[in-house]
Amino acid sequence: MKNSLSSFEESAQIFKALAHPARLAILEVLRNGEECVCHLEAILGFRQAYLSQQLAVLREAGILRDRREGWNIYYRIAREDVLDILNTVRSFAPQQGEPIIIPEPQDCDCPKCKRKDSPAADLKILSIQKPLG
Amino acid sequence: MKNSLSSFEESAQIFKALAHPARLAILEVLRNGEECVCHLEAILGFRQAYLSQQLAVLREAGILRDRREGWNIYYRIAREDVLDILNTVRSFAPQQGEPIIIPEPQDCDCPKCKRKDSPAADLKILSIQKPLG
DNA sequence: CAATAACATTCAACTCCTTGAATGTTATTG
DNA sequence: CAATAACATTCAAGGAGTTGAATGTTATTG
Numbered sequence: 001m002k003n004s005l006s007s008f009e010e011s012a013q014i015f016k017a018l019a020h021p022a023r024l025a026i027l028e029v030l031r032n033g034e035e036c037v038c039h040l041e042a043i044l045g046f047r048q049a050y051l052s053q054q055l056a057v058l059r060e061a062g063i064l065r066d067r068r069e070g071w072n073i074y075y076r077i078a079r080e081d082v083l084d085i086l087n088t089v090r091s092f093a094p095q096q097g098e099p100i101i102i103p104e105p106q107d108c109d110c111p112k113c114k115r116k117d118s119p120a121a122d123l124k125i126l127s128i129q130k131p132l133g
Numbered sequence: 134m135k136n137s138l139s140s141f142e143e144s145a146q147i148f149k150a151l152a153h154p155a156r157l158a159i160l161e162v163l164r165n166g167e168e169c170v171c172h173l174e175a176i177l178g179f180r181q182a183y184l185s186q187q188l189a190v191l192r193e194a195g196i197l198r199d200r201r202e203g204w205n206i207y208y209r210i211a212r213e214d215v216l217d218i219l220n221t222v223r224s225f226a227p228q229q230g231e232p233i234i235i236p237e238p239q240d241c242d243c244p245k246c247k248r249k250d251s252p253a254a255d256l257k258i259l260s261i262q263k264p265l266g
Numbered sequence: 267c268a269a270t271a272a273c274a275t276t277c278a279a280c281t282c283c284t285t286g287a288a289t290g291t292t293a294t295t296g
Numbered sequence: 297c298a299a300t301a302a303c304a305t306t307c308a309a310g311g312a313g314t315t316g317a318a319t320g321t322t323a324t325t326g
Contacts, residue, residue, distance in 0.1 A: 001158060001162075001176055001178065001234075001235065002178035006154070007233070008154035008158050008161075009154050010225075010226045010227075011157055011219070011222045011223055012151075012153055012157060015148050015153075015222065016152040016283090018148040019145050019146075019148035019152045020148075020284085021138045021139070021141035021142050021144075021145045022138065022141075024141040024144055024145060025134060025135075025138060025141050028141075029134075036303095037302070037303060037304095038301095038302070038303090043134055044135050045135035046135060048303070048304095049285090049286080049288090049304080049305085050285070051303090052303060052304050053285075053304085053305085055303090055304090056304075056305085062225065068292085068303095070293070070302090071292090071293065071294065071300095071303085072301095073303060079225060081225075082221075084217075085218050085221055086144065088214045088215075088217065088218055089144045089147045089148065089218070091214070092147055092195065092214075094143075100140065102134065103134055152313095153313090169272085170274095171271095180315095180316080181272080181274095182273085182274080182275085182315090182316080182317085184273090185273060185275080186275085186314085186315075188273095188274090189274075189275085201273095201322085201323085203272090203323070203324070204270095204271055204272050204322090204323065204324065205271095205272065205273090206273060206274095243272095268325100268326090269324100269325080269326085270323100270325075271322100271323090272321100272322085272324100273321080274319100274321065275318105276317100276319075276320085277316105277319100278316095278317095279315095279316095280313105280314080280315085281312100281313080282312080282313070282314085283311080283313080284309100284310085284311070285308100285310090285311100286309095287307090287308095288305105288307085289304100289306075289307100290303100290305065291303080291304065291305085292301100292302085292304095293301090293302090294299100294300080294301080295298100295299080295300075295301095296297100296298090296300100
């Protein structure tokens, strides 16, 4: 069975991608849907390049997918199952009671945040951008 | 949220313990119940010390529990949930069809294997050892 | 209590991961 | 097409995980 160890290599790669607090934080933010990198930057407080590095790990592991829309690149969770895994592993912790609070972004100028701040301005932006379909 | 990154540290530790093909192979063998180290040695073909190292990682992460019975130490999966996680991650792989075949141990003298080989001999051993309770 | 069986631990060399800094890429604007 | 906004990639130094070899521990046997 030692010989067929490579059959576990693929699973191990997935776990390696998940074995990092910053990447788990990213997944927690993306739990409720796709977000652009600048949005993650505003919420998590990481440097942009650092975020890109961590996002690349998750993307290359097949856990995240990205979608470009003009300047922004939106990341989303590729496999919903991974959320179940995060829930389960979190339930292993001694004090699992503390809920994860995702703060509002502070200085985020992404289309999604502008929409919340001033619906009118956002509509203007939406009319310029190409349709989502 | 960057400040509360430590809240993801615990989960990351679990994933780190799972992020290794040899340790995943061990968990696969233990899927159907507890086994002693010499049994894992016979099935997986690892050196004893190497196995102990990997078992320690899983034990310290709280994924495995051990139980001593005379000379032998039996390891079992502490959290059944972890099997669901393994199943899910395995389903991510491209060719997930291939079933995992756990070979019969070749040179294993543990009580459990002796029982299979010669039931009479095993009964004798059981009568010597202290009860499971 | 000395010898042994079954495991565990320590150590060191090696490899892989992490992360700040610098630089590159792509799409848009004017 | 030059300038810019939003991301991505590369590189190198430091840190963490891996594993073979040697040694230690615990329970049992005689």
